[in-house]
Amino acid sequence: MNFNLSEEQIAFAEAARDFAQGELAPYAAQWDEEEIFPRDAFAKAGEMGFCAIYAPESIGGLELPRLEAALVFEEMASVDPSTAAFLTIHNMATWMVGTWGSESLKNQWGEALSSGQKLASYCLTEPGSGSDAASLSTKAEKQGDNYVLSGSKAFISGGGDTDLLVVMARTGAEGARGISAFAVPANTPGIEYGRKEQKMGWNSQSTRPITFDKVKIPADYLLGREGDGFKLAMKGLDGGRINIATCSVGAAQGAYEAAKTYMNERKQFGKHIAEFQALQFKLADMLTNIVASRQMVRLAASKLDSNDANASAYCAMAKRFATDMCFQVCLDAQQIHGGYGYLKDYPIERLVRDTRVHQILEGTNEIMRVIIARQILVNGADIR
Numbered sequence: 001m002n003f004n005l006s007e008e009q010i011a012f013a014e015a016a017r018d019f020a021q022g023e024l025a026p027y028a029a030q031w032d033e034e035e036i037f038p039r040d041a042f043a044k045a046g047e048m049g050f051c052a053i054y055a056p057e058s059i060g061g062l063e064l065p066r067l068e069a070a071l072v073f074e075e076m077a078s079v080d081p082s083t084a085a086f087l088t089i090h091n092m093a094t095w096m097v098g099t100w101g102s103e104s105l106k107n108q109w110g111e112a113l114s115s116g117q118k119l120a121s122y123c124l125t126e127p128g129s130g131s132d133a134a135s136l137s138t139k140a141e142k143q144g145d146n147y148v149l150s151g152s153k154a155f156i157s158g159g160g161d162t163d164l165l166v167v168m169a170r171t172g173a174e175g176a177r178g179i180s181a182f183a184v185p186a187n188t189p190g191i192e193y194g195r196k197e198q199k200m201g202w203n204s205q206s207t208r209p210i211t212f213d214k215v216k217i218p219a220d221y222l223l224g225r226e227g228d229g230f231k232l233a234m235k236g237l238d239g240g241r242i243n244i245a246t247c248s249v250g251a252a253q254g255a256y257e258a259a260k261t262y263m264n265e266r267k268q269f270g271k272h273i274a275e276f277q278a279l280q281f282k283l284a285d286m287l288t289n290i291v292a293s294r295q296m297v298r299l300a301a302s303k304l305d306s307n308d309a310n311a312s313a314y315c316a317m318a319k320r321f322a323t324d325m326c327f328q329v330c331l332d333a334q335q336i337h338g339g340y341g342y343l344k345d346y347p348i349e350r351l352v353r354d355t356r357v358h359q360i361l362e363g364t365n366e367i368m369r370v371i372i373a374r375q376i377l378v379n380g381a382d383i384r
């Protein structure tokens with residue numbers, strides 16, 4: 001078992017670090033404060049291949065393993081978890097289009113999404129169906145060569161600022177098997193965007209409700225087959241959960257580095273606070289939890305790449321563990337900064353605000369436990 005990265009992987013991570021330091025770090029606080037969705041930065045990320053890291057080459061993606069995607073997202077999240085997290089959602093939606101889209105859909109949208117010229121949102125949650133996503137009620141009806149969609153979605157990241165919506169809608173009976181997935185151009189007549197949500201963090205990306213009123217799209221904008229939509233949505237989310245977990249690892253690494261630096265600068269009682277064993281132990285625990293989280297994420301990434309039968313459970317474990325552990329690391333880093341950690345002069349408070357939501361979205365951490373428990377107790381999986 002080799003835990004070391006290859007030379008290519010190290011070089012790839014370094015390229016992502018340079019990008020994060022040059023294109024995200026200088027602006028992250030301003031994007032947060034002024035709630036700016038940085039389209040130009042996403043286009044520049046696209047030039048590096050970061051908008052389609054694991055999407056198929058046939059649509060211009062890099063088709064790399066999930067580990068490589070994690071290397072990139074971790075570097076970006078260490079300076080700007082909000083912008084990095086939107087990029088992960090775009091990657092997930094682009095992968096779904098590239099993997100299950102028809103030839104005509106891929107021809108029309110594939111390259112534009114992969115290059116970051118066009119951006120995509122993922123639309124599963126509805127006002128009445130969050131954790132119980134399979135109960136969604138947005139409907140899609142086949143009418144000749146089209147589908148017609150009606151219903152509402154809630155909490156859509158990038159909603160109102162993106163160009164393509166991957167929408168899960170009901171084409172059949174109640175339950176997961178009655179759901180299909182569609183690619184819907186975001187400016188199609190009948191789509192309305194609601195008020196931009198005012199959030200605790202993730203301010204460099206908009207979050208809006210969306211309503212669909214008899215929205216007509218070509219029938220070949222269906223992803224996969226009718227009735228496959230929930231399965232595809234969950235496959236997308238397996239990778240999405242690794243990505244979000246990675247954003248927590250990156251943010252925690254950024255917070256840990258800042259705390260370490262601060263401990264060697266700040267003096268109280270006539271010495272650097274780094275000399276207090278209580279803080280030394282805190283820093284040691286922070287690093288331990290970051291390393292453990294990173295290993296969980298990389299294990300889940302390799303299980304997903306190898307189509308392991310328990311991959312979904314590993315992704316859920318990694319998401320639950322890394323988002324909980326790394327949020328705590330950010331809180332600890334804030335504590336080490338004392339009162340200064342509460343001020344916007346330092347990036348710590350932004351890292352705390354941005355990572356809180358990772359415990360809630362792409363399936364809450366309670367739902368991660370539901371997934372893991374079901375795999376062990378109902379499906380009888382022997383996971384070690």
Ligand SMILES: Cc1cc2nc3c(=O)[nH]c(=O)nc-3n(C[C@H](O)[C@H](O)[C@H](O)COP(=O)(O)OP(=O)(O)OC[C@H]3O[C@@H](n4cnc5c(N)ncnc54)[C@H](O)[C@@H]3O)c2cc1C
Pocket residue numbers: 089121122123124125129130131132154155156157158199202207357360361362363364365366367370
């Ligand atoms: C900033 C932000 C961005 C988002 N972006 C997107 C997006 O781009 N696309 C998208 O589709 N969605 C998005 N979401 C929605 C997100 O995925 C949901 O908020 C999340 O899945 C939880 O659903 P809910 O808010 O309806 O909570 P609920 O499902 O109502 O849950 C409420 C509480 O009950 C708990 N709970 C529910 N069921 C169970 C159970 N069986 N056992 C134990 N506990 C349970 C939950 O864990 C939670 O604590 C976003 C949310 C936020 C906040």
